Each structure stands twice: as structure tokens, then as C-alpha cells.
Amino acid sequence: MSFKNKNYIITSLIAFLCTSIIYSAILAHNFNDESKFDTPFSGFPAIKITQQLDINGDEALKEFFTESSSSGKNWRSSFLLEFEGNLTLQNTNLHLIIQNSVISNIKILNCCNVRIKNSEFIAGYKAVEIMDSDSIEIISNHIHDNVVGIHMEYTNNSILHNNIITHQSGDSTILGDGIYLLYCSNIEIQNNIANYNHGNGIYMKRSADCIIENNILNYNYGNQSFSGNGVILVHFCDSAQIINNTANYNHGMGERYSGNGIVVEHSDWSVLFHNTANYNYNNGTGIFSGNGIYTEVSNEVKTYENVASFNSESGFEIRGSIKNIICHNNFSNNMKYGIIMNFPWETEVYENIVTNNLMGNIFDFHRANVLGDNSITTFEGIELEFGQKSIPSFNFPIFLIMTLLGTVLIIQHEKKKQI
Secondary structure, eight states: OOHHHHHHHHHHHHHHHHHHHHHHHHHHHHHOOOOSSOOOOTTOOOEEEESOEEEESHHHHHHHHHHHOTTOOOOOSEEEEEEEEEEEEEEEOSEEEEESOEEEEEEEEEEEEEEEESOEEESOSEEEEEESOEEEEEESOEEESSSEEEEEESOEEEEEESOEEEOOOOOSSSOOOSEEEESOEEEEEESOEEESOSSOSEEEESOBSOEEESOBOOSOEESSTTOSOSEEEESSOTTOEEESOBOOSOEEOSSBSOSOSEEEESOOSOEEESOBOOSOEEOSSOBSOSOSEEEESOOSOEEESOBOOSOSSOSEEEESOBSOEEESOBOOSOSSEEEEEESOBSOEEESOEEEOOSSEEEEESSOOSEEOOOEEEOOTTOOOOSSOOSOOOOOHHHHHHHHHHHHHHHHHHHHHHHO
């Protein structure tokens, strides 16, 4: 056997091995639904249809499956559905799995124990709309090119796992958020990708005790206030756990709260841990915008082991909050400050890396805070400010370089959107 043939065989074996490993990983991912409830199907096959469905109540659901099934049995308490079209489901507590479907809109009102998985949502208004429900599971779906992705109101104890949610467009009346929550509680938002949405990756309002973990929330954009953020929590989203998310390259042009990586506003007792919020940008004159992480009037929030760099404003801004802890973070290379503190009280800031921020590294307006042992270095010509209200001097050539870098990143982002 020639040396060339031996190399070919070895290369083929390596390629086959790699393909097998990747395929096994994909299968493991697809079958790991992480469901909170087990659905006993007793061997009944899925009902497959193509039509508009409107089912109201347990008896109507049973009747539909009786008429559609050759088994003719209507006593079962769990159902499996595959369909193409639109669905409205109301007032049922029976177990229903909707899977492997192509859907424009699905609306679930006052229901429990519904699982939606492995389906595609395209060209709808509110692609997945959940109202007044409990124990809803939205798992491993592809939701794209709708007006809004997942819209939940007054819903509790539910999970949103492993979904890809991209290119929601919004319209003149509503932002195109990837995930929108209002008056919800105990929602797990984990392992989702919410990119390129004309609104926010995740928007939450008055929704407490939620977990936002391991999500990728990049390249979201908007020209209104409260848009163009990776994740934004507004008004009483208390006790949130925001852990290990990536919120990069979000772009806003709104007047307020626009173009940030992570925003926590009027929400107490939250934890921000091990997130990345880089290259976020506001190219207007927006206030509370363009930061890696921004917190406002949110008390007893712990922010630690995050990275927020190369943002158009500051790495971290805190405003009007009490008893927060900011430690072990890296806030470097931002176009304004590393950490800017606008009148928080009794806030501890220690053991952070805060370096090479263009206008200063730590700027404390109020001084009623504890500034511990932070690792701080500066650009040549930058003054380090602690509590002084004067604007520090800065090195103009470095400012020009950083501005050009930001401009190049924006142009690249705009080209990606056009593609």
C-alpha cells in the first residue's frame, strides 16, 4: 500500500470519527428536552393535519383527537400534534405536545402543560403568544422573520430552552423583541440564541424570579427608547438571575435605554454573574445608553465576574441604587468610563480590573461608597477621578483611534444586516 493511500485512509477515518462525534452530540442535544413534566402517550401516534385550528376546552381537545384518530378513543389525557398552519388553544389542562410543525402563529390562552418543540415559526405576527397560562415549555424551535418572537403575559412556571430566535422585524406599534415577558414569574430562559432582532434580545417587565442563563443576545438593534439591548429588565423584575450570557454588538439609536448589553432598571435583589457585554453602541445622543452593563434604582444587586469592554459609553454604570456589590469584574477599554457611579449609596466596589478606559476608570459622583482594592491603569494623559465632578483630560489621538474603531465595527454590523 502506497504512502499516499495510507494518508487517504487515515484522513478518511479521522473525518468519519469527527462526523460521528458531531452527529451524536446533535442527537443528544435534540433529545435533551429538559422537560418539567412527563407526558404518558400510551403508544398513540401523532395527529398530522394542515389547517387553521381553534380548540377551546378539554372536551373540544378530546373531540378533535377522537375525530382525527383512527383509534376512536377519547379518554386519554395526553395528546401529540404535528401540523402546518395556525393554532389557537384555550382553557385546557390536558397534556399536549406540538412538535415538528411549521407555524405562523400559535396562541395559547389559559392553558397548562403544553410543550412546543422542534418546530419552525415563520412569517407570523406574534409567532408564539402565551397568555394567562402555567407550565408551558417552548423547546428547540426555530423562530424567525416574524413581527415578534415569543410573547408571554401573566404566565408562570414555564421554560424557554434551546430556541433560535432571529430577525423579528417589529412594526409601527410594537418592537420586534426576540423574547418579551410581562407580568410573568418563575420563567427559565436558558440556552437560547436571540440575535438580529429589531427590538431587544430579551425584554422583561414586572416579571420576578426568572432565570436568564447561557443565552446569546447579539446584534439586536432599534431606533426607539428601550430598544437595541441584549437583555433589559424594567420595573420590578426582582430576584432575577442573569448568568453566563453573551450580549455583544447591540446597537441603539433611541433617546433612552438603547444600545446596552444588559440593563437592570428598578429591579431589586438580582444577580449578574459571568456575563460578557462588549462592543455595544448608541450612535445617537441617548442617555442611559451604549453601556456594557447599566443598573438604575436597583437595590442589593450583586454584579461579579462580568466582562464589559469596548462599549461606546461605559463598561458599567450604576445610578441611584443602595447596597450593591460590584466585584471581580473586568471593565476595560471603553470609550468613556470603566465604572461610573451616579449617586448610589453604600455600594462596595472591589477587586475589579478597570483599565484603559478613555475618559477615566472609576468616577464616583457621590463618594458614599466603599472603593476597595481595584486593579487600575490608565492611558497616558488620563486622570483617575474619585468623587470629583470635573471632566478629566484625555489624549486626543487615542480618542480618535477608538472613535475610528467604533465606526468600522458599525459599518461591519450594517453590512451583516444587509446580507
